[in-house]
Amino acid sequence: MGSALASDGLYLGASVKTAVKILVVGHFAVGKTTFVGTLSEIRPLRTEERMTRAGELVDDLAGVEDKTTTTVAMDFGRLTLTEQLVLYLFGAPGQQRFTQLWHDLSLGALGALVLVDTNRLEMSFEVVNLLEQRGLPYAVAVNQFDGAPSYPLEEIREALDLLPTTPLLLCDARDHDSSVRALIALVDHLISLERDPA
């Protein structure tokens, strides 16, 4: 959409006062970076954090040997939603051991969109468990890969052991409208949780 809001430039509009974030989570190669890239008004950016092998952020920067650290990359993008409001999408790795990274990411996040691949459904258990533990509300979008087996959504719901109220939908991370609809399903869900807390 050729919105007047969406700045093609690097910088935020002068009237933007509020920033919110939604996490886009899932295992390696599930389509997080594609999803963020499809929706972002800026060229997606990447940040890298050095972590210890145990998953803690490196907080003593002097004398850290590379053998004990690993680098975690996050891709993120930006959507200006109104003249005052901007939404950031963070593609986050689904590994449990990155405790501090998850803490920083989920603090203040509205919720998470979990991308799953029907070829590798079992790889999504860890990230779903992680969200449950952190109490971060989420919706699940089945990213449609060419040639991936298609199952009825109810079977996927059962396989992932999702609550009946957790939104589950099909999505094509390469398609703008399809990706927007996945976020709409998530935010709709967040609003219903707000009205009727479980």
Added chain:
Amino acid sequence: MRPPERPLVRLHVVTGGRAHPSRNVFDLVTLVAVARPATTGLTPEQRRVMELCRGGALSVAEIAGHLRLPVTITKVLLSDLVDSGHLVVRSPAPSQRPSAGLLQEVLDGLRARL
């Protein structure tokens, strides 16, 4: 603009050996903007931040991404620049629970994109 290349200096030199910011107000999506454009007396890394931010407001994550610095280091640099009056925080850190009004605003904004 073209993002500056990763600096060759070790990161703990950039922050004067500190791993934590002097104030703990920075989230990944905290927005900062320039308050005082003068760069006299600033370190090269602080200057890079100021140069980037001169064009308008950005989030902490974007500043880290453009400067190719880890977020933790970026927060230390930003914190010092806010303390010295060069930068100002434009948006408050997000609250733990978003209000219903804010969620509705997000929903309306997304729907308008279809």
